[in-house]
Amino acid sequence: MSPPRLYAAEATAAALPYPALADAIAALLRDPTVKVPARTVLPLPAGGTFFAMPATDARVAITKLISFVADNATRGLPAIQGDVVVFDARDGRRLALLDGPTVTARRTAAVSLLAARTLAPRTDGPLLIVGAGVQGRAHLEAFASGLGVRQVRVASRSAASAEALVAHARRLGLDARRVDDADAALADCPLVVSATPAQAASLHALPRDDAFIAAVGAFTPTMLEWAPDVCRHVAARGALAVDTRDADHEAGDLLQAGLDVPTVPTLADWLARPRPAGPVFFKNCGWAGWDLAAARLVAAGLIGTQA
Template sequence: MPSSHRPEPSRTLDAAATAALLPWTALADEIAAVLRDASVLVPARSVLPLPLGGTLFVMPATDSRVAMTKLITLTPANAGTPRPTIQGDVVVFDVATGERRLVLDGPTITARRTAAASLLAARHLAQEPQGPLLVVGAGVQGFAHVEAFVQGLGVRDVRVASRSAASAEALAQHARTLGAKARVVADAEAEVRHCPLIVTCTPAHSVVLGTPPLADAFVAAVGAYTPTMAELSPALCRHIAQQGHIVVDTPDARHEAGDLLQAGIDVADLPTLGDVLQGPRIQRTGPVLFKSCGWAGWDLAAARLAVRAHDHAGAAAVTVGTAEPRQWATP
């Protein structure tokens, strides 16, 4: 006899509607909650090279109530074209019923959870959390980190460095709309001496910083997520390891953190963000490098928060449609 049960229709949300469910402070708090949740299971992500130079990422995760998978493609050849470099979705299921609850915009989830993880790390590790902030790279992660640090840390002085003058000015203008003073800088290395907050969020095709940071600096490096990628010079990484502290986002960084691996640093020996939250606080002496490679646990945190916020607001309050995300993000 056929079942009379009709599952609730899942909701497909565009970039703007996805972002609206994920305010910065709440998302950083949710990432911290995921790190403390013993029911969370996150298998290694699958990375499948595609025939024409792209990559397919498959990133599942679950806890006791929510299961999700992020399916995204990275197509570098789309850079400079109307097509986004990163495309895809995060599909969220109810563990108890198996029903699909939400389909979220994948690039938006990726951008926001990466910046929220940096925000969480900065809240615990930055000695001068109000900046000034130097952002190297003016793609999607540059925009996300500026929003997260301005709204989550109270940063009011932003300097932007990018290979693209137009992109740098667009990010600086965005920072101004958020209430921060912002300007484009031509020499990122020179600004390192004046900024206790630094974020590198480039495509990581080449090293963009090699100058030792201030003794009280917090550096979040998010662009490199494979052994062959790097944004920070080996000498800079070794300097921070010797004079301060390095924290990685998860144990997976031991085979993904190209900046550190190329510097000959034993990544397996480094504390993780979870260690920082669950154990004794790292002493705030010397510069701190937070090396982020990306983890499906962050996507699970975003999925959990989005489901709760969507349920609270009601489906009628959410706009459904399509929107074009910006170009670069860390898988």
């Protein structure tokens, strides 16, 4: 029996191209064999959080084991660390070990890409990215490769981080520049991704009527990126969407706006509905099913190759 395949960060990224990963996520949402129990969340003694996130379908079983330590930048370490362990669900063989932060970044951006494909009134941009960290970079790459976006505007509390992401966008052949006022930039950008630390509302202006917003940074009920008035405005004039029903108790932006989140359609619901009219606010909180979709994409080339 062959040992499990080990994928470092670069190899994990190469195995998960954004358009193919978005397709894999859509396929997973239509698969009745997928089972995703509630994740286990444990506080760490120094203030971080440890997550254990299992999922399975008829062919593949996974567990993502990651830690999240918000202030790790002060230590010269990434905020998210860990791995995704991939098994053959039929015979229990370990197939692969994937880099956890890379899977998290790419599957989160691919979920937003699928949501934009499904819900966005227009997908040509310009794209405004608020927050120039790991998720800002992943979403830039995903929307460029999956939607063909060519114009990007980047806003960040750190000018250096914004300029670094602008430079990366230009290396990809995009027309990119830094903006200092994200609220003002909303008037020019029908595509918006917010990927901030989400400790307080960063965006207060109303979006365009043809806007698609992917709100990524807030993944607990106490976090938010968007002012409550903005969320209520979009709910009244357009449409809301959440990634899964787990958002019912995690979608801080919507919960703090006083909205009835359990009645908000999920991405799976919207895949079976016509594209809505007006602005769209998509809340992307995270789910182990997205990690399973990534593992399925990798495992497709491994199952049957190990004896």
